[in-house]
Structure formats: structure tokens, C-alpha cells
Amino acid sequence: MKKGLLIILSGPSGVGKGTVRRYIFNNFDLDFTYSISMTTRAPREKEVDGEDYYFVTQEEFQRNIDENNFLEWEEFVGNRYGTPRDKVESLRNQGKNVFLEIEVNGAAKVMSNVTDDRVISFFLMPPNVKALENRIRRRKTESEELIQARLEKGKKEMSMAGNYDYIVLNDTVEKASQSIVDYIKAKNRKSR
């Protein structure tokens, strides 16, 4: 059986990665599975454990590092985030396309560690930096200090967009999602 694709989506905090991902999952039938990450961050108001993330303690996260359970993990503005390795591998081996929504350093690790040719990476760009700030502020989940830290980090992330297969502008969710899906379909046709 053909191995499932590994799809990586990155982009600065506030660009709308989650919205684009949900739009793609709800509107296109591509047999995607979202890889739920583990994090030490506290849940936001509407987030559900086991759906948005597995929310864990520092100790539990460390135990998973020690047991080599992560395909990659990174620290992001004071919290740790990691991709569970077994899940990703077993799903791909069952032919499922696995979708990772992760930050740039973790994405770089995945790109260099996963060496098969069924990996495709996207960097989602905001139309402008102000749009990012507005979005993070609207969420009303971060302190001023954390908002500034996320914006700074976002600028660094945007400087790494060239490492990705495709840079996609998020001017509208529909257009950005459609281009991502078109690139995925083209990749699927190519690497059989």
C-alpha cells in the first residue's frame, strides 16, 4: 500500500493555521488525519483535551522526551510542544495522509528526519503583520508580554518561509485552503 502523505503546515502565531486546517478538513475529502500534539501550555477556553492538544504536565512531557516518543518537539514562547511519533508512523503506514500543524524549528527537524518523498510542506503567510497582531489580540488569551513575544517569534518564523515547498498567502481562508489542497493533489498524483 502507498504510504500516506506527511503534510506540514507552519506559519506565525495568529496567521490562522487552525482555521485553514479546519476548513480543509470540513470541505475536502482527502482522507486526512490531524496529528494531535502534546503540549505543556494551558488549554484556551474552547480547547478540548485530546482534540486540540493532549494537555500534559512538564513531568509527563519530559517522560515522553526521555522515552523517545516524539518525532520532534520544541519550546515555543515558554511552553513545550511535541509530535507523537508512533501515531504518525502507524497512520502513514495505513495509507492515511497525516497533517502536522507545527512551528518552524520542529518542521525543519521533520523535514530532515523523514526522508521518504511523501512529505509536503506549507508556510502560511499573513497579508500583513498588522493582521497577525489583530488576530492574536482578538483571541484574548495571551498577556501583553506573551503577545509581544509571539509577534517577535512570528517575524523570525517568516524569515524561514523559504525552507518550505510552498508559501501560501492567507488573504482568504477559502483561497489559501484551495491552493493547499491543489498542491497536495498534484503531489499525490506525482509520487505514486
Ligand code: 5GP
Ligand atoms: P499555540 O500555543 O498557538 O497553540 O501553538 C504555538 C505554536 O506551536 C504554533 O506555531 C503551533 O503550530 C506550534 N505547535 C503545535 N504543536 C506543535 C508540535 O507538536 N511541535 C512543534 N514543533 N510545534 C507545534
